[in-house]
Amino acid sequence: MRLVVIGGVAAGMSAASRARKIDPGLDILVLEKGDTVSYGACGLPYFIEGRVREAADLIVHTPEFFRKERNIAVRTGATAAQIVHARREVTLSNGERIPYDRLVIATGARAGSGGIAGADLPHVFRLITLADAMRLKNYLAERNPRRAVVIGGGFIGLESVDALRRNGLAVTLLQDSQYLLRREDPELTKLLSAHLHRFGVETRLGVRVESIEPDRVGDTRCDLVLLAPGLKPNAEIADEAGIQRGRSGAIQVNDRLETNLGGVYAAGDCAETMHVVTGRPAYIPLGTTANKMGRIAGANAAGGRERFAGVAGTCILSVFGLGIGMTGLSVEQARREGFSAVAARIEARVRPRYFGGKPVTVELVADRATGRLLGGVVTGEQDVAGRINVIATALGARMQVDEFERLDLAYAPPFSTVWDPLLIAARQLLRQM
Numbered sequence: 001m002r003l004v005v006i007g008g009v010a011a012g013m014s015a016a017s018r019a020r021k022i023d024p025g026l027d028i029l030v031l032e033k034g035d036t037v038s039y040g041a042c043g044l045p046y047f048i049e050g051r052v053r054e055a056a057d058l059i060v061h062t063p064e065f066f067r068k069e070r071n072i073a074v075r076t077g078a079t080a081a082q083i084v085h086a087r088r089e090v091t092l093s094n095g096e097r098i099p100y101d102r103l104v105i106a107t108g109a110r111a112g113s114g115g116i117a118g119a120d121l122p123h124v125f126r127l128i129t130l131a132d133a134m135r136l137k138n139y140l141a142e143r144n145p146r147r148a149v150v151i152g153g154g155f156i157g158l159e160s161v162d163a164l165r166r167n168g169l170a171v172t173l174l175q176d177s178q179y180l181l182r183r184e185d186p187e188l189t190k191l192l193s194a195h196l197h198r199f200g201v202e203t204r205l206g207v208r209v210e211s212i213e214p215d216r217v218g219d220t221r222c223d224l225v226l227l228a229p230g231l232k233p234n235a236e237i238a239d240e241a242g243i244q245r246g247r248s249g250a251i252q253v254n255d256r257l258e259t260n261l262g263g264v265y266a267a268g269d270c271a272e273t274m275h276v277v278t279g280r281p282a283y284i285p286l287g288t289t290a291n292k293m294g295r296i297a298g299a300n301a302a303g304g305r306e307r308f309a310g311v312a313g314t315c316i317l318s319v320f321g322l323g324i325g326m327t328g329l330s331v332e333q334a335r336r337e338g339f340s341a342v343a344a345r346i347e348a349r350v351r352p353r354y355f356g357g358k359p360v361t362v363e364l365v366a367d368r369a370t371g372r373l374l375g376g377v378v379t380g381e382q383d384v385a386g387r388i389n390v391i392a393t394a395l396g397a398r399m400q401v402d403e404f405e406r407l408d409l410a411y412a413p414p415f416s417t418v419w420d421p422l423l424i425a426a427r428q429l430l431r432q433m
């Protein structure tokens with residue numbers, strides 16, 4: 001039996017590797033249109049910044065490694081152009097036909113252009129692939145640009161702002177909506193904008209960019225533009241094959257990550273996933289999700305029967321030393337989903353003052369009707385990851401706020417305060433409910 005995987009990064013290589021574990025006899029072929037597989041796109045901003053010195057440091061494994069160590073064949077420079085499921089064949093762009101018994105689509109996502117004219121000018125960059133990063137890095141070294149405009153205040157946009165500023169550029173961030181990080185949370189946007197301002201970055205919200213000129217965007221002069229207006233799933237290959245897409249435009253899958261075509265699975269940024277809070281399909285393109293989905297899709301393609309539990313959209317990033325962790329729903333999102341959402345926000349020290357504890361802000365969101373915790377945001381310079389992960393765990397367990405408030409969290413002065421900020425926030429939320 002032959003498994004073909006289209007796409008050789010997080011979801012694709014996880015799928016291939018897991019399938020190999022489940023079935024040592026399976027014939028596995030990965031088709032990747034680029035010339036690199038298995039690299040950490042999440043490290044690209046740090047390569048631009050300079051903390052990661054070589055692009056090669058981001059490559060986890062080579063095609064050679066997969067062939068030798070895992071008996072997985074990888075073909076780079078192989079673009080899948082069409083899936084003909086009736087014949088169980090993938091057609092490559094050069095016309096070659098590749099037969100399969102099972103197929104995993106892991107084609108990822110691309111940066112949308114946001115319909116902006118001039119998006120292909122030579123000083124306009126995206127930061128999605130290793131090739132994008134190399135091009136930007138070379139431009140920085142060779143052209144020594146002085147002023148950058150970043151379009152899009154999602155996590156890729158914000159990490160790019162940080163990286164470009166640390167390269168000495170003056171940076172202006174333009175965002176079409178009133179919110180940063182695509183979270184309808186005015187407090188978070190206010191806090192982040194003020195933080196960016198402290199590091200010399202001007203943030204302009206509600207600015208819809210129509211076109212990019214060679215020397216400016218609107219009235220902002222610049223010699224470099226980083227375009228990050230959001231991700232679009234690479235899901236077009238599904239259409240002709242009769243594979244359904246969801247409302248988000250990403251490929252629809254069931255909880256076994258199988259599409260509407262038997263034996264054809266999809267995972268990672270090209271596919272929808274299930275939101276554990278709403279119980280509805282959602283499009284949340286993240287590396288952690290892609291790896292997990294890839295494992296399940298690979299297991300099932302190799303004959304397993306595993307279910308994907310879904311995600312809460314938990315993510316974390318660092319912008320000029322400020323950690324921002326988010327999980328679940330914001331108040332606005334929760335209201336749109338039909339919850340009677342209520343939120344509490346507190347600021348507290350993460351450790352005692354005598355241990356150098358800095359302030360952290362915690363926001364918790366809950367449903368007044370059921371008492372269920374729906375989401376949270378943690379921002380601060382210390383210990384953000386641990387705390388957002390506790391909230392994410394509670395969401396996965398469908399915890400009530402009063403249960404959350406009784407959690408037995410660890411305390412010793414080098415690590416925490418006797419009342420952890422999460423518990424203080426939960427208590428505040430209970431009062432408001």
Ligand SMILES: Cc1cc2nc3c(=O)[nH]c(=O)nc-3n(C[C@H](O)[C@H](O)[C@H](O)COP(=O)(O)OP(=O)(O)OC[C@H]3O[C@@H](n4cnc5c(N)ncnc54)[C@H](O)[C@@H]3O)c2cc1C
Nearest residue numbers: 007009010011033041042080107108268269286287288290
């Ligand atoms: C700058 C940046 C920072 C990020 N930081 C984080 C982070 O901190 N945390 C986090 O969780 N996530 C982060 N992410 C997101 C994460 O990198 C992605 O979610 C993850 O890479 C998705 O993996 P994937 O395998 O689904 O898709 P991709 O990584 O996009 O891989 C898809 C592959 O499929 C190939 N392909 C596409 N079409 C075809 C075709 N027709 N034929 C053959 N091959 C094809 C592509 O060339 C590509 O190599 C970041 C992403 C970026 C860009």
